[in-house]
Amino acid sequence: MLSLPVLADPVRAVDARKYLNSVTYKLYSMDRRTAIRAIASSLAVPVAGCFDSSGSTETTTSSATVRNHPAAHGIETQPTLGPSPLDGGSVIVAFEDPSCPPCGRFERTVFPKIRDEWTEQGKVSFVYRSLPIVYEWGGPATAALEGTYERASTAFWALKAHYYETQDAFTSDNVRERTRTFLESETDIDADSVLKGVDADRYEDAIAVDREAAARADVDSTPTFALFKRGTFLTLIHGNHSFKLFESALDLKRDDRERQGSVETGT
Structure with missing residues (x-):
C-alpha cells in the first residue's frame, strides 16, 4: 500500500522542537496526563499507509539524539520496555497500528x-x-490501549499482544466488545471505565502526541522504526523486516565484545 505525503508547517515544527527541548526535564516530575497535555501543543497531522518487508531504511549523518529527534517527541510519556530511552543507550521507537497487517507480522515474529x-x-x-x-x-x-496504559502498563502490553495475535478477528463493529471481553477476563483493570473513555475521546491528547511525533519525523506509514545508538539517531526502518536487520543496525554484538574486553582488562 502506498503512503500519503505528510505536510507540516516548518515554522511551527521548529518552534515546537525548541519548546520541547526547554521542557524535557520538567516533564519527569509530572503525572502522565499532565505531561501529555503539556506536549500536545499542536494539532495532529493525519497520515496513511502500511508497509511489509518491501519497505526501506533511511540513514542520516544528523547528530540528532533521542532527546531532540522528532520521532522521540513526548517519549517520556510512552509505553517502554527495557531501560529508560533517555539513558543514552540503544533505543527502538516503533510507530505501529493495531489494525496494520505488517505490524501484526512484526509483533508476532520479530x-x-x-x-x-x-x-x-x-x-x-x-x-x-x-x-x-x-x-x-x-x-x-x-x-x-492509551486508556489501559493509564491504568496499568502490564495490562497495556497484554492488550497490545492480543490485538496483534488475533488481528483478523477484529472489525469496527466488534472491537469494543472484544476489547471489553479481554480486559475483563485477562486483566484487573476496569474495562467499562476504559471504554467509556474511548467513546468520550478522553485519550485524544495522548494519541495526538504520537501523531505529531510521526508528522515531525516524516513517518507516514506503519510499521516504522526510529533507531538510536548510544542515544544518537541512526536510521528509520520502514516496513516489517527481519530481526537480523535490527541486529545489524544496532550492532549489539560489538557492544557485548567491548564490554567483555573491558571486564577482561579491568577497565
Whole structure:
C-alpha cells in the first residue's frame, strides 16, 4: 500500500522542537496526563499507509539524539520496555497500528526476540507509539490501549499482544466488545471505565502526541522504526523486516565484545 505525503508547517515544527527541548526535564516530575497535555501543543497531522518487508531504511549523518529527534517527541510519556530511552543507550521507537497487517507480522515474529533477547536483558529500550492509519477499528483500539496504559502498563502490553495475535478477528463493529471481553477476563483493570473513555475521546491528547511525533519525523506509514545508538539517531526502518536487520543496525554484538574486553582488562 502506498503512503500519503505528510505536510507540516516548518515554522511551527521548529518552534515546537525548541519548546520541547526547554521542557524535557520538567516533564519527569509530572503525572502522565499532565505531561501529555503539556506536549500536545499542536494539532495532529493525519497520515496513511502500511508497509511489509518491501519497505526501506533511511540513514542520516544528523547528530540528532533521542532527546531532540522528532520521532522521540513526548517519549517520556510512552509505553517502554527495557531501560529508560533517555539513558543514552540503544533505543527502538516503533510507530505501529493495531489494525496494520505488517505490524501484526512484526509483533508476532520479530518483537518477541527483541523483548526476550534485548529489552529483558537491559540492552535496548523499546518504545511503542500508536499511529492508527490503516483500518477503522485501529482508532478505538489505539484509544483503548492509551486508556489501559493509564491504568496499568502490564495490562497495556497484554492488550497490545492480543490485538496483534488475533488481528483478523477484529472489525469496527466488534472491537469494543472484544476489547471489553479481554480486559475483563485477562486483566484487573476496569474495562467499562476504559471504554467509556474511548467513546468520550478522553485519550485524544495522548494519541495526538504520537501523531505529531510521526508528522515531525516524516513517518507516514506503519510499521516504522526510529533507531538510536548510544542515544544518537541512526536510521528509520520502514516496513516489517527481519530481526537480523535490527541486529545489524544496532550492532549489539560489538557492544557485548567491548564490554567483555573491558571486564577482561579491568577497565
